[in-house]
Amino acid sequence: MKFGKEVYEAVYITVNDLNQPSSVADRMMKCLDELSGTNPDDISDYLETILEAIQINNYRQEDEELQ
Amino acid sequence: MSLNFTLLGWSASGLRCPDHEVSLYESDISKTYPVTLIQMPNGTGKTTTLNMLRATLSGSAKNWKPDEVRELRRTGSYDKSGQFIVRLAIDNEPLTFELNFDFKEGKAFYRTSSYIGIEDGFSPRLRLRKFFTPEFVKLFVFDGELAKNLLDAKQTKARQAIESLFQLFVLKELENKFYSNWEKHAESATAKSDRALKRRKNRLEDLKKKRDKIQEEQQELHKQKTQLLSDIQEAQQEYESALSKDQNIGSQLQQIKIQFDQAEKYVIQSSEQAIEKMRDPHRLLPDFGIALKNLKDNLDRLKLPTSTSKEFFEELAEAEECVCGRKMDEAARQAVHERKKNYLEDDEVGILNSIKSDIATYCREDPIVPYQELKENLDSLGQLIRKRDELQTELYSLEEARLSQGDVELEMKKKRLDNLKEQLRQCNERLEEIERSPNSKIPENAICLRELDKLIQEAENDVAEATETLTLKLKTDIAIQILSQAHKLASEELRKIILEETNQKISQVLSRNPVLLEDIQDSLKLQGQVGASEGQTLSVSYAFLATLFNKSGCAIPFIVDSPALSLDLNVRSEVANLIPTLCNQFVAFTISSERQAFVDVLHQTVNEQVQYLTFFRKTSRMNALWKNVDPHQIQETNDGVIIKGKDFFDRFDLDKEL
Numbered sequence: 065m066k067f068g069k070e071v072y073e074a075v076y077i078t079v080n081d082l083n084q085p086s087s088v089a090d091r092m093m094k095c096l097d098e099l100s101g102t103n104p105d106d107i108s109d110y111l112e113t114i115l116e117a118i119q120i121n122n123y124r125q126e127d128e129e130l131q
Numbered sequence: 132m133s134l135n136f137t138l139l140g141w142s143a144s145g146l147r148c149p150d151h152e153v154s155l156y157e158s159d160i161s162k163t164y165p166v167t168l169i170q171m172p173n174g175t176g177k178t179t180t181l182n183m184l185r186a187t188l189s190g191s192a193k194n195w196k197p198d199e200v201r202e203l204r205r206t207g208s209y210d211k212s213g214q215f216i217v218r219l220a221i222d223n224e225p226l227t228f229e230l231n232f233d234f235k236e237g238k239a240f241y242r243t244s245s246y247i248g249i250e251d252g253f254s255p256r257l258r259l260r261k262f263f264t265p266e267f268v269k270l271f272v273f274d275g276e277l278a279k280n281l282l283d284a285k286q287t288k289a290r291q292a293i294e295s296l297f298q299l300f301v302l303k304e305l306e307n308k309f310y311s312n313w314e315k316h317a318e319s320a321t322a323k324s325d326r327a328l329k330r331r332k333n334r335l336e337d338l339k340k341k342r343d344k345i346q347e348e349q350q351e352l353h354k355q356k357t358q359l360l361s362d363i364q365e366a367q368q369e370y371e372s373a374l375s376k377d378q379n380i381g382s383q384l385q386q387i388k389i390q391f392d393q394a395e396k397y398v399i400q401s402s403e404q405a406i407e408k409m410r411d412p413h414r415l416l417p418d419f420g421i422a423l424k425n426l427k428d429n430l431d432r433l434k435l436p437t438s439t440s441k442e443f444f445e446e447l448a449e450a451e452e453c454v455c456g457r458k459m460d461e462a463a464r465q466a467v468h469e470r471k472k473n474y475l476e477d478d479e480v481g482i483l484n485s486i487k488s489d490i491a492t493y494c495r496e497d498p499i500v501p502y503q504e505l506k507e508n509l510d511s512l513g514q515l516i517r518k519r520d521e522l523q524t525e526l527y528s529l530e531e532a533r534l535s536q537g538d539v540e541l542e543m544k545k546k547r548l549d550n551l552k553e554q555l556r557q558c559n560e561r562l563e564e565i566e567r568s569p570n571s572k573i574p575e576n577a578i579c580l581r582e583l584d585k586l587i588q589e590a591e592n593d594v595a596e597a598t599e600t601l602t603l604k605l606k607t608d609i610a611i612q613i614l615s616q617a618h619k620l621a622s623e624e625l626r627k628i629i630l631e632e633t634n635q636k637i638s639q640v641l642s643r644n645p646v647l648l649e650d651i652q653d654s655l656k657l658q659g660q661v662g663a664s665e666g667q668t669l670s671v672s673y674a675f676l677a678t679l680f681n682k683s684g685c686a687i688p689f690i691v692d693s694p695a696l697s698l699d700l701n702v703r704s705e706v707a708n709l710i711p712t713l714c715n716q717f718v719a720f721t722i723s724s725e726r727q728a729f730v731d732v733l734h735q736t737v738n739e740q741v742q743y744l745t746f747f748r749k750t751s752r753m754n755a756l757w758k759n760v761d762p763h764q765i766q767e768t769n770d771g772v773i774i775k776g777k778d779f780f781d782r783f784d785l786d787k788e789l
Contacts, residue, residue, distance in 0.1 A: 073620075075614075
């Protein structure tokens with residue numbers, strides 16, 4: 065079961081607001097789709113791909129904290 | 132996201148409600164009645180039927196206790212089992228859930244049938260599972276209690292409904308998965324904070340600085356050593372020259388020096404020879420030489436190795452007796468033939484030949500000779516060392532004698548030479564410590580370069596581990612923040628949309644006395660009112676759920692208990708008008724008092740496409756009610772009767788009849 069557009073939009077907007085690449089949102093939605101269909105015990109591969117896509121240097125909040 | 136969810140019917144047997152089967156379609160499953168009204172007088176088992184519908188659709192009965200299961204057995208019955216079956220069509224594909232009860236064991240079992248076959252257990256397809264949960268089923272198998280709960284500020288039913296239907300809870304689940312992933316990593320990580328990382332980086336930096344400093348010192352020491360060796364050579368010459376100023380002592384010194392140098396040379400040569408000989412073990416111990424020689428003799432006697440070994444086994448196989456003295460029979464011969472390859476493979480033959488050759492080369496006929504040769508060599512070395520030491524003593528004596536003459540210049544030259552030699556010793560000592568092999572246990576204050584390299588490698592690994600851990604923590608925080616913010620954003624957007632659309636629907640239902648929604652948070656909040664009449668509550672709840680279902684793109688039936696019971700008469704007709712717009716399929720359990728101002732309006736609104744069923748227990752008192760009914764309209768079981776048709780439905784009034 066896919067998510068409604070409100071959830072998709074919310075994820076993509078938030079990812080953009082936090083200055084993360086859209087691949088983070090793509091991978092997150094894939095993972096959410098997987099989780100919504102079932103509740104698999106192990107989604108570590110999905111988590112890993114999301115974490116790989118997340119950029120620390122682009123993270124605005126971190127920059128703000130450092131300042 | 133679209134899903135067409137149709138309830139086709141259900142059947143019950145062996146339970147507290149009368150046995151019955153309800154079909155919600157006409158000729159085939161594509162022609163489902165948009166509205167089915169089931170009139171059940173009190174005591175017919177309406178509550179049991181609704182509970183069974185919820186349990187069968189949600190899989191919740193698998194956790195029931197034995198007493199809960201046995202309570203469902205028909206009163207006064209000794210039936211061992213009972214059953215409730217619900218038939219559905221999901222996008223026109225059939226799906227059936229069976230809930231079976233074993234009253235003796237007090238257990239409930241499910242079976243699931245779909246186009247892929249029959250499975251034991253409650254097993255809706257993955258994409259459908261979110262609809263068949265206890266929480267979600269309560270949203271469409273609807274009673275007055277849910278309507279009240281949706282407006283109860285102390286409850287969170289409204290938020291739960293949105294979370295459930297739009298799967299916002301999955302975002303929270305993923306947040307938890309990220310957190311668990313981090314916790315799992317953190318369990319094995321030794322550094323979890325920025326401070327720990329800084330501490331490790333500082334240690335690495337300090338170690339690297341120290342290594343650079345030691346390397347500079349090493350280079351400096353080598354330069355210093357070269358200079359010292361040169362200075363010592365020069366100082367030695369000057370000292371010897373000064374010593375020789377006393378011609379007598381000088382010429383003696385000259386001679387003894389030559390003899391000393393010669394003696395030193397012989398000591399070195401003899402030492403090298405002795406060490407070389409000591410590498411042969413048979414020289415160190417005569418018994419070892421004897422044992423090696425015996426080994427070679429035995430190998431020769433056994434004609435081992437090479438081709439003779441093969442012949443040995445072949446001869447053995449043909450012999451009358453084995454080497455151990457036992458008689459050779461056919462089985463033993465066969466075994467020797469088969470196993471001879473297990474011995475003396477090519478590489479083993481090569482090793483044995485090599486051993487034999489070495490024994491022949493190094494161990495002479497008399498094993499005592501090599502031992503004696505080494506002994507003589509060591510004795511000779513001892514004598515040479517003694518001679519060298521004697522010459523050295525003589526040199527020291529002459530030097531002392533010369534120095535005792537009170538030659539200041541000589542003393543200064545001697546002091547300078549000794550000083551330079553001491554500097555060289557210290558220089559060599561420091562270099563030796565810097566350049567030595569590393570120990571297994573390395574102290575933190577090591578100056579050995581190879582030990583420092585190891586410490587730096589360890590420190591680099593520590594920093595890498597801490598950096599990786601902190602990176603994972605930071606990334607996990609970002610992922611959780613994205614999910615949390617997205618959850619808030621989606622909830623807020625849905626709240627606004629659903630609020631607006633629900634209010635539009637409420638305006639239609641309660642056109643005379645609209646009670647609009649002010650907000651949707653945990654519960655539904657009415658505009659300007661803290662409470663509402665039961666009719667308003669039910670209408671608002673209908674409108675809210677209908678909006679949710681429509682918004683989610685899912686066509687879900689409404690199964691409602693007593694839809695009009697609590698409604699004012701004027702509101703009943705409005706609700707009846709609204710129902711077709713709420714859902715594609717409406718199934719209601721009613722009693723006779725709900726008909727007024729509701730059934731006829733509903734009948735007209737859906738263009739008469741209403742299935743009317745009247746369901747009651749089959750008792751002697753009830754027989755008079757249905758004795759004149761057309762048999763085609765009657766569906767009879769051993770303890771229940773269902774009469775189809777609007778005429779009977781409209782006429783039926785148990786209180787009056789009885």
